[in-house]
Amino acid sequence: AKEQYHEFVIRETTVKRLCKSHNIMTVNGQFPGPTLEINEGDSLIINLINRGRYNMTLHWHGVRQMRTGWSDGPEYVTQCPVRPGQSYRYRFTVAAQEGTLWWHAHSSWLRATVYGALLIRPRDGTSYPFDVQPTRELAPILLGEWWDMNPVDVVRAATRTGAAPNISDALTVNAQPGDLYSCSSHDTALFPVTSGETNLLRFINAALNTELFVSLAGHNMTVVAADASYTRPYTTSLLLLAPGQTTDVLVTFDQPPGRYYLAAHAYASAQGVPFDNTTTTAIFDYGAANNASSTAIAMPTLPAYNDTAAATAFTTSLRGLRKAELPSRVDESLFLTVGVGLFNCTNTTAQQCGGPNGTRFAASINNVSFVLPSSTSILQAHHHGAPGGVFTADFPANPPVQFDYTAQNVSRALWQPVAGTKVYKLKYGSAVQVVLQGTNIFAGENHPIHLHGYDFYILAEGLGNFDAGADTGKFNVEDPPMRNTVGVPVNGWAVIRFVADNPGVWLMHCHLDVHITWGLAMAFLVDDGVGELQSLEAPPPDLPLC
Numbered sequence: 421a422k423e424q425y426h427e428f429v430i431r432e433t434t435v436k437r438l439c440k441s442h443n444i445m446t447v448n449g450q451f452p453g454p455t456l457e458i459n460e461g462d463s464l465i466i467n468l469i470n471r472g473r474y475n476m477t478l479h480w481h482g483v484r485q486m487r488t489g490w491s492d493g494p495e496y497v498t499q500c501p502v503r504p505g506q507s508y509r510y511r512f513t514v515a516a517q518e519g520t521l522w523w524h525a526h527s528s529w530l531r532a533t534v535y536g537a538l539l540i541r542p543r544d545g546t547s548y549p550f551d552v553q554p555t556r557e558l559a560p561i562l563l564g565e566w567w568d569m570n571p572v573d574v575v576r577a578a579t580r581t582g583a584a585p586n587i588s589d590a591l592t593v594n595a596q597p598g599d600l601y602s603c604s605s606h607d608t609a610l611f612p613v614t615s616g617e618t619n620l621l622r623f624i625n626a627a628l629n630t631e632l633f634v635s636l637a638g639h640n641m642t643v644v645a646a647d648a649s650y651t652r653p654y655t656t657s658l659l660l661l662a663p664g665q666t667t668d669v670l671v672t673f674d675q676p677p678g679r680y681y682l683a684a685h686a687y688a689s690a691q692g693v694p695f696d697n698t699t700t701t702a703i704f705d706y707g708a709a710n711n712a713s714s715t716a717i718a719m720p721t722l723p724a725y726n727d728t729a730a731a732t733a734f735t736t737s738l739r740g741l742r743k744a745e746l747p748s749r750v751d752e753s754l755f756l757t758v759g760v761g762l763f764n765c766t767n768t769t770a771q772q773c774g775g776p777n778g779t780r781f782a783a784s785i786n787n788v789s790f791v792l793p794s795s796t797s798i799l800q801a802h803h804h805g806a807p808g809g810v811f812t813a814d815f816p817a818n819p820p821v822q823f824d825y826t827a828q829n830v831s832r833a834l835w836q837p838v839a840g841t842k843v844y845k846l847k848y849g850s851a852v853q854v855v856l857q858g859t860n861i862f863a864g865e866n867h868p869i870h871l872h873g874y875d876f877y878i879l880a881e882g883l884g885n886f887d888a889g890a891d892t893g894k895f896n897v898e899d900p901p902m903r904n905t906v907g908v909p910v911n912g913w914a915v916i917r918f919v920a921d922n923p924g925v926w927l928m929h930c931h932l933d934v935h936i937t938w939g940l941a942m943a944f945l946v947d948d949g950v951g952e953l954q955s956l957e958a959p960p961p962d963l964p965l966c
């Protein structure tokens with residue numbers, strides 16, 4: 421195994437998008453940011469040097485960070501932010517994970533422009549567990565979202581008013597909106613391909629708030645990995661990626677030479693919620709030798725934005741490649757409702773109550789709307805044995821009331837969250853099952869729930885209210901897919917399992933940034949059973965202070 425050192429310098433860079441120039445935050449002036457390429461088992465040292473205008477942290481999305489929780493990155497959870505002018509070294513090893521992960525800013529909405537791919541190839545001397553080895557890999561495909569307004573100002577305005585933030589102005593492939601947007605066709609992402617080859621394509625959904633359907637005109641895709649875990653090969657013309665998720669596919673370029681669009685647009689099944697109904701495109705080009713550039717570009721057909729059947733068909737087709745290593749016991753069983761609600765505004769000033777009917781938007785897990793601390797991080801407070809005033813360890817394992825979670829028009833009195841910084845304590849080594857139940861208190865929609873520090877098995881998912889009696893029998897305990905982000909279906913549920921074998925403080929949250937802003941988050945505190953986090957590495961000397 422090798423070790424790589426990289427400097428990631430945060431700085432302001434000027435780019436042109438949608439007919440205008442903008443100053444954005446970047447890593448090393450690149451947008452998307454640099455691609456990290458490693459082999460399984462390698463270690464990375466990333467020196468974050470903040471020459472930007474904002475506090476910054478970086479998160480290595482999906483990296484397990486075994487005992488290196490100080491390098492996980494969510495601000496005020498595992499570290500204080502790196503202030504302008506300061507630096508911090510992230511150090512970690514990527515082991516027992518292969519495929520595609522990514523990295524992104526984990527502070528405010530800065531990940532809109534501060535993100536990049538992390539490619540994990542098999543160790544030297546080993547190969548992919550595919551029937552056909554790809555001839556080559558194409559450049560990673562990062563799906564994103566572009567705002568004309570500074571994304572930090574977008575979220576600040578929403579927080580000030582209590583209203584919903586602006587939706588983005590474009591979806592993007594490799595930071596380019598593509599042919600269908602104004603002033604964008606010249607820079608449309610282009611992937612040259614060779615007739616007859618089978619290539620490996622890696623997709624990352626780095627969009628802030630949009631789950632995406634993806635299709636490539638004229639070509640099927642065979643899914644071989646998701647979230648850096650191999651899957652049983654599944655051939656399809658349609659992919660669905662929730663924000664945070666990655667999918668690796670094999671594509672054989674066996675069609676008549678020409679140009680083919682890769683296209684992505686929103687899957688947003690929420691009723692009455694504004695969605696970005698635009699489509700981003702990239703071009704797959706078999707080459708000028710065939711004079712293809714004079715011919716029209718083939719466009720794939722994408723499902724309607726609210727096609728839940730198409731979404732469900734994709735997600736329920738994924739299986740792990742290998743038999744699951746799943747303990748049969750469950751030591752900790754949690755039932756967590758995830759959803760958007762509203763804060764009653766009686767105690768706040770009117771200009772902060774721009775939500776529906778004079779409320780503020782809020783989101784919660786089990787009716788607790790998560791609040792980040794500001795004086796230190798949760799991990800630092802715990803490590804120093806002084807949670808007092810920073811967090812409490814009383815996160816509820818069940819919602820405060822039970823009712824029909826998926827019904828519309830449930831009395832709001834039943835569902836106005838309380839704000840708090842609460843963690844749920846897990847004993848080191850315990851087998852944990854979590855039922856994630858989506859609610860429809862206010863505009864039910866899919867919630868991509870992401871757990872830091874772990875991969876989990878997705879045993880089952882379904883629509884409606886989870887029914888322990890009937891639904892437990894549907895669990896796939898043989899070959900469930902392993903992921904770090906699960907799209908909890910709109911008005912439905914998903915059941916996940918993991919073993920709490922990584923000591924530290926681990927955020928779990930909706931990967932729609934608008935929902936984490938509203939509090940759809942909680943944290944697990946995993947103790948190692950010897951009283952202190954003795955097996956977590958010591959805090960690094962350059963850990964920033966708040």
Ligand code: C2O
Nearest residue numbers: 479481494664870
């Ligand atoms: Cu990719 Cu907490 O995030």
